[in-house]
Amino acid sequence: MSTPGSGPRSAPVAHISRSALSANAGAARARGIHFFSSLILEADAWGHGAELVRSVLAAEALTPGGHGDGPTLEAAELFGVGHASATPALRLTGTVLSVKDLRAGEGVSYGFAFRAPADTRVALVTGGYAQGIVRALGGAVDVAIAGERHPIVGRVAMDVCVVEVRDAVVRRGDEALFLGDPALGEPSLADWVRATGLVPSELITMVGLRSIREEAP
Amino acid sequence: MTARLHVDLTALTANLDRVRATVAPAGLMLVVKDDAYGHGLEAVVRTAAAAGVDWFGAFDVRTGAGVRAVVGGGPRIFAWIAASREDLDTAIAADLDLGIGDADLLEELGDAAHAAGATVRVHLKIDTGLHRNGVRPEQWPAFVRRAAELQAHGAIDVVGVWSHIAEASDAEDDDARAVFEWALGEAAAAGIQVSVRHLAASAASFARPEFRYDMVRVGAFCYGIRSAGGPSAGELGLRPIARLEADVTAVGADAVQIGIGALDGLPTSLGGGKVRVGTPAGGLRLRDVGTSRAVVDAWPQAAVGESVTVFGPGTRGEGSSTDLAELIGTIGEEIAVRVSPLVPRVHSH
Numbered sequence: 059m060s061t062p063g064s065g066p067r068s069a070p071v072a073h074i075s076r077s078a079l080s081a082n083a084g085a086a087r088a089r090g091i092h093f094f095s096s097l098i099l100e101a102d103a104w105g106h107g108a109e110l111v112r113s114v115l116a117a118e119a120l121t122p123g124g125h126g127d128g129p130t131l132e133a134a135e136l137f138g139v140g141h142a143s144a145t146p147a148l149r150l151t152g153t154v155l156s157v158k159d160l161r162a163g164e165g166v167s168y169g170f171a172f173r174a175p176a177d178t179r180v181a182l183v184t185g186g187y188a189q190g191i192v193r194a195l196g197g198a199v200d201v202a203i204a205g206e207r208h209p210i211v212g213r214v215a216m217d218v219c220v221v222e223v224r225d226a227v228v229r230r231g232d233e234a235l236f237l238g239d240p241a242l243g244e245p246s247l248a249d250w251v252r253a254t255g256l257v258p259s260e261l262i263t264m265v266g267l268r269s270i271r272e273e274a275p
Numbered sequence: 276m277t278a279r280l281h282v283d284l285t286a287l288t289a290n291l292d293r294v295r296a297t298v299a300p301a302g303l304m305l306v307v308k309d310d311a312y313g314h315g316l317e318a319v320v321r322t323a324a325a326a327g328v329d330w331f332g333a334f335d336v337r338t339g340a341g342v343r344a345v346v347g348g349g350p351r352i353f354a355w356i357a358a359s360r361e362d363l364d365t366a367i368a369a370d371l372d373l374g375i376g377d378a379d380l381l382e383e384l385g386d387a388a389h390a391a392g393a394t395v396r397v398h399l400k401i402d403t404g405l406h407r408n409g410v411r412p413e414q415w416p417a418f419v420r421r422a423a424e425l426q427a428h429g430a431i432d433v434v435g436v437w438s439h440i441a442e443a444s445d446a447e448d449d450d451a452r453a454v455f456e457w458a459l460g461e462a463a464a465a466g467i468q469v470s471v472r473h474l475a476a477s478a479a480s481f482a483r484p485e486f487r488y489d490m491v492r493v494g495a496f497c498y499g500i501r502s503a504g505g506p507s508a509g510e511l512g513l514r515p516i517a518r519l520e521a522d523v524t525a526v527g528a529d530a531v532q533i534g535i536g537a538l539d540g541l542p543t544s545l546g547g548g549k550v551r552v553g554t555p556a557g558g559l560r561l562r563d564v565g566t567s568r569a570v571v572d573a574w575p576q577a578a579v580g581e582s583v584t585v586f587g588p589g590t591r592g593e594g595s596s597t598d599l600a601e602l603i604g605t606i607g608e609e610i611a612v613r614v615s616p617l618v619p620r621v622h623s624h
Contacts, residue, residue, distance in 0.1 A: 065361055067359075068358040097567070101538035101539065101567075101615065155377075156380070156408055166407075167406070167441070168443075170441050170447065184356070187609045192609075193609050194605065216309060220406065230377070256544060259537060263538050
């Protein structure tokens with residue numbers, strides 16, 4: 059039996075990494091940056107949790123910057139979104155609720171935007187557009203389950219989406235990774251930006267504000 | 276951020292009346308997942324319960340338990356997502372009706388009910404073609420036989436059979452309904468008599484009387500959110516209950532700035548002048564959506580502190596959430612639920 063809070067969850071979980079935030083802030087500090095942009099703390103620190111972010115900034119001796127204060131740490135670098143070298147601080151995972159067969163010609167989800175070209179298998183995964191997994195991501199991006207990438211197929215619904223897993227060994231309760239670290243080859247926000255035409259800040263903020271948020275080491 | 280979401284609870288009650296009158300004699304399950312589509316769960320549930328709504332649709336057990344905490348005993352609360360044994364235990368403790376569309380989950384529930392010494396009310400889900408959750412037709416006869424066994428043991432009480440339809444076309448929905456009818460027959464043959472058959476959501480509940488059965492599950496229409504590409508709220512006899520407003524924070528020569536932006540849940544793709552928002556001078560163009568501010572065409576004597584309606588019932592020249600959604604290729608529900616939870620909800624009667 060799972061312990062409360064650690065087992066499979068019925069809504070996606072945004073894991074916020076203190077160490078990634080510290081590393082990103084520390085890298086800026088090492089370049090001689092002493093100030094941070096006021097935009098960082100907006101919208102509960104872009105959905106990462108203002109309390110955690112404040113404590114990381116304080117620990118790295120960064121202070122609020124004003125005009126003329128010199129170079130400032132920007133939100134993109136601190137959160138690792140839309141930034142070349144910084145590590146994403148938010149990892150978004152869902153849970154596999156069920157796995158089933160899908161026969162050639164059968165459709166998936168509202169409007170049957172996807173039809174299986176051949177017999178396959180699909181997994182129902184927690185996470186939909188109400189948690190910031192934008193509707194336009196259906197048919198456009200992958201999730202990773204046990205390190206293997208699988209496409210989201212059909213329309214993303216309000217709270218769930220469907221992933222084509224073919225013959226991969228995937229079971230109820232498995233974790234599906236929506237957003238990870240592109241440096242490790244994981245699905246990442248850059249894919250979402252390309253698929254939706256939206257900007258990194260709005261995508262990551264809605265995910266952080268609408269998912270179950272947990273602090274990771 | 277100077278925004279707030281005004282929610283008109285009198286309009287909610289009027290919509291509930293309209294929906295119930297339309298679908299009668301079928302009953303209404305009000306769907307309240309995702310903070311009642313962003314309108315504020317507690318106020319919506321209290322208003323609906325006071326108006327006599329006696330079924331609530333909650334998506335997951337977590338939400339269902341939250342609804343139970345608001346309404347207390349009495350109303351039926353339907354949840355159809357349980358991710359773990361812990362969820363099942365919570366559902367039993369909160370006296371929820373559970374939608375079960377997976378053979379393994381049915382076994383897990385049987386174990387949980389046995390451990391709790393409870394009889395759990397269950398709605399069995401047939402997959403009629405949407406291929407999300409739900410048991411495939413070829414596995415359905417064995418599934419309902421197993422459910423009948425668990426019912427005979429007292430672990431479950433099968434009160435419903437249900438499904439979701441794809442709304443891809445009327446013909447495909449008719450095919451789905453034929454599968455649903457077949458599934459009802461198989462359940463009856465297994466000795467299961469159900470009292471609550473439910474298939475339709477908002478659009479079909481109004482447009483397809485034969486899809487109503489005993490109950491319809493309606494969220495969007497109760498909140499006055501019409502279907503993208505479908506009839507207007509007015510034609511349906513409904514009214515949007517929410518109005519998203521933001522105050523003017525700066526006035527320029529030909530444009531004003533308002534205190535809402537992408538971080539508050541307004542998609543940047545709404546910029547570029549295609550959207551009209553409501554102002555003291557009527558509908559004017561939304562020029563740009565920035566990170567925490569948006570820019571709107573100015574009106575004569577525009578002043579800081581005046582309000583702009585981003586979406587709403589249309590009284591100031593603004594569009595509905597669905598009007599905005601159609602301009603960026605999505606649906607009104609996505610615009611509604613993207614409004615940040617940090618934007619205050621202001622409820623009025």
